[in-house]
Amino acid sequence: MELQYALEPELTVAEFLDLLERSTLAARRPVNQPHTLEGMLRHADLILTARLHGKLVGLARAITDYHFCTYLSDLAVDQAVQKQGIGKELISRLHEAAGMQTMLILLAAPAAREYYPHIGMQYHDSCWIIPRKLPDLG
Secondary structure, eight states: OOEEEEEOTTOOHHHHHHHHHHSSGGGGSOTTOHHHHHHHHHTOSEEEEEEETTEEEEEEEEEEOSSSEEEEEEEEEOGGGOSSSHHHHHHHHHHHHHOTTSEEEOOOOGGGTTHHHHTTOOOOOOOOOOOOOOOOOO
């Protein structure tokens, strides 16, 4: 398998959306809101992609300060090529790009909870959130 990994800060919304739909991430992302997807891409600090023969098959998207913490906000791998180490490699390369001195943080999707310990990540039980407040469009 000839995979190519690269930082792609100008990734298009169309490619991002297509990959979200080919991975399991579309169920938890605003795929019907192109403006939000555009903002997610343009305001990310790092967008690392995996391509197979030019086709986007994986993506890791993060927000980082490059010194202390890196929040891995999206990890998406096309279901057709999962279980081949692409996700693990995306995480590794993204962490390296952000700086190995940063703590890598993510919120796991329910279906992926068992994946992260398998690749060496440690469970942490004290995450807290304030849910999104969506605008009233009515």
